[in-house]
Amino acid sequence: MHFLFARFRKKPYLCNVNVLERHIEILLLSNDCVIVPGLGGFMAHHVDARYDETDGTFLPPLRTLGFNPRLTMNDSLLVQSYIEAYDISYPEALRRIEAEVAEIRQHLESKREYELNDIGILRLNQEGNLEFEPCEAGILTPYLYGLSSFEMSPLVVETKVPVETPQNEDTAKVPEESAITIKMSxxxxxxxxxxxxxxxxxxxxxxxxxxxxxxxxxxxxxxxxxxxxxxxxxxADDIQETQTVSKEDAKDSISAEADVTTEETSSKSTYCIVLASQVTQKNAEIFIEKLSKEGYSEVRLVTSKSNMLRIVYGNYASETEAANSLRSLRNKSDYFEQSWVLEIKD
Structure with missing residues (x-):
């Protein structure tokens, strides 16, 4: 990141929103959440590779963005980026960010929308609230570089119908009758x-x-x-013994299947609501503390097997219960507008 910001150093600063765009884009390379004080928070989400049946195209995975206008609290991530890029003090960096945010809001008031290059478009609706449309191609992600879409038509399986050859019934019966006659005589x-x-x-x-x-x-x-x-x-004894052994084998088979079923059902999964992922420890603690003060005591920080930090909320026994809770929380708070349900296996 120091190399990416080196081109900003020791240059006279002009109030230019393009500078803010570049800072946001570069910070999203290593962070899933970038908060712009006074504007809102940009949150990255991973979209898996998918197949479009309409034109038979496989689309590569990508990272897309969501926007939450309620996340206006300064987490110092963007301010620290300005300090490193321009070698300025904390108050000066914060002042520059506030000036650029004011310019964006002024443009929104007059034009009703503002485009952040390679990020998305901010729009001001009739109620005066901000709406965000992410860039269709996704945000810059180095580990997904070079992956492109390709077309593949579905395979058509041809079914061959076997042709039955007619047989002469009289000819087929003659050898059997002859064999019986020889045996009886x-x-x-x-x-x-x-x-x-x-x-x-x-x-x-x-x-x-x-x-x-x-x-x-x-x-x-x-x-x-x-x-x-x-x-x-x-x-008769052989038949009776065979039937007895078959019944015992059947009982053993049923018992084994019951054991397997019991073992399979013993493993359980729980579900939670994800607010943000791939966040830094410091940012996560600040965000959790803010939510806890507002009454969301079930929010916590979890670490995946790949050491990815996620901010999650709640602990539910089923996916349906988690989804119902998420809908209720979205009606109460904008913090959960871009949240989703995650399964946690024991």
Whole structure:
């Protein structure tokens, strides 16, 4: 910043509002809030990259400005900038700023609007209040330099419909019927062969061995059903065991899903209202003290994970509750005109 203001040093001073514009623009490089005593405060906001569906254009991120005419308290940031640029005293710097602000207000009274180059346009409405229209291209931001918009048309996905090939139903059924016929005839032949063997033993065995023949006959006829019954019982037991295991697996799966759901719902978020961000410690303390004296006791200073300082207000359980509170606060005080809702994760 010393380098940027070096061109102002040791030059005769003339009451020129363009000088005030340059000071504001340069201070906004490293600050999100610059207060002009007697005029109002300029607050920077970050706008994320976005997609314009109307013309298929991706727009880069930028920093834009808001204006609050109620922020007229001197925080010494702009005065210190004048002191460093012109090597003058504090009262002299404050006097120059007041003269430039008076020139702006005089121009607004006659022309109803005044343009601050690369910052925006100030207008005086019918009620005599100041309105601000920020520069459409955003304010100067070095870390966003070089990012430009580009066009990309949406991709059209072509859907291929599969063509079904007709099949001959009679031809498809023939192999199945043939297979069943072969199996049944094989089964009948096997039964017939078994019956022939049993009849041979019954006829060819002597009478003296009638008991053993009868036992053999009984064993031959009993063996097949016993094997069949055992197989059926084993199959039923297997089915019952499979069903039991499946039920246990289902219970375990449901229990695991319930645990995951409980863990996911256990994490909570809170919401607050942001008045300013990326402010200096000194400016934040002065602003918080002023709001506290006016009755806003819930205002405080928080630090993000990236060490960004923010002035926030309140602590709400839901985004809807925070938004309703913000609307109510905007009706009560102009301090909350440019504020927004921020989610804070635990």
């Amino acid at each position: 094989w089964l009948r032949n096997a039964v017939a062969a078994a019956a022939a063997i049993i009849a041979f033993f019954m006829i060819g065995t002597p009478i003296s061995n009638g008991d053993s023949a009868m036992e053999m006959q009984q064993s031959a006829f009993i063996a097949i059903p016993q094997h069949t019954i055992i197989s059926q019982q084993q199959t």
